């Protein structure tokens with residue numbers, strides 16, 4: 001894939017390096033594939049097949065950037081995934097994590113809310129009855145405000161309207177919350193602000209769309225962008241699950257509230273490498289989302305009352321390290 005915005009020598013260097021990396025990854029993928037296939041068959045037979053949650057942002061052929069995947073590439077990826085996996089809703093993914101899973105499963109999600117997704121990607125998924133969850137930031141979709149990460153690159157890319165979201169919801173797309181302002185919640189200390197971004201914005205989105213908003217996704221979603229108080233607030237407010245975006249698999253028996261998502265890389269070989277369970281990726285550390293007792297003593301939840309929230313004693317014994325992305 002050519003990196004958008006690069007020209008001349010830089011573009012040549014980038015493309016050459018990218019092709020070289022893809023070639024090496026392809027070699028690794030095909031030589032390790034027999035081992036992965038054996039491992040995955042064993043897992044499936046034992047009811048421990050992986051459950052994976054993918055995230056896309058924008059599917060379009062114009063104004064490409066690092067968070068855009070081309071239409072043909074997306075169609076190819078969906079075709080390949082349909083052949084090799086069960087494509088399931090987040091609710092079904094959670095059920096399999098709780099109850100066991102006999103066939104590798106993928107749940108597709110989108111972040112932010114780009115209008116271009118209504119042209120090809122979402123109609124394709126809807127027509128093929130592939131479930132998907134669509135996370136949107138309330139201020140952007142209700143006021144038509146472009147995202148700062150696009151503006152910073154000199155791009156003005158249209159976001160979805162509330163009317164489009166209503167149509168998607170009525171076609172079976174699960175609409176999810178992605179804060180009010182696309183804030184970095186890892187940097188937010190103020191509980192009132194957190195509450196507004198997570199709970200109030202979610203309720204307003206639900207009212208605007210006219211369908212239940214049951215899932216929440218952290219903007220950016222890397223370790224440094226997560227926040228245990230935010231997880232506690234989302235749990236207390238009644239969200240079914242919260243999504244991060246730093247990678248990671250789920251196997252039956254794992255926590256089904258914090259769903260770790262995998263980036264849907266436009267390079268098919270990278271995507272295949274993740275989804276067939278590259279053993280190196282099994283080492284991705286899981287973010288400990290439960291409050292420690294110490295943290296819970298100063299947590300103000302949905303009501304604003306100072307009280308103890310549900311906590312994990314193990315986290316108190318050895319507080320989990322929060323890794324920078």
Ligand SMILES: [Zn+2]
Pocket residue numbers: 111112178182218219220
């Ligand atoms: Zn986002």
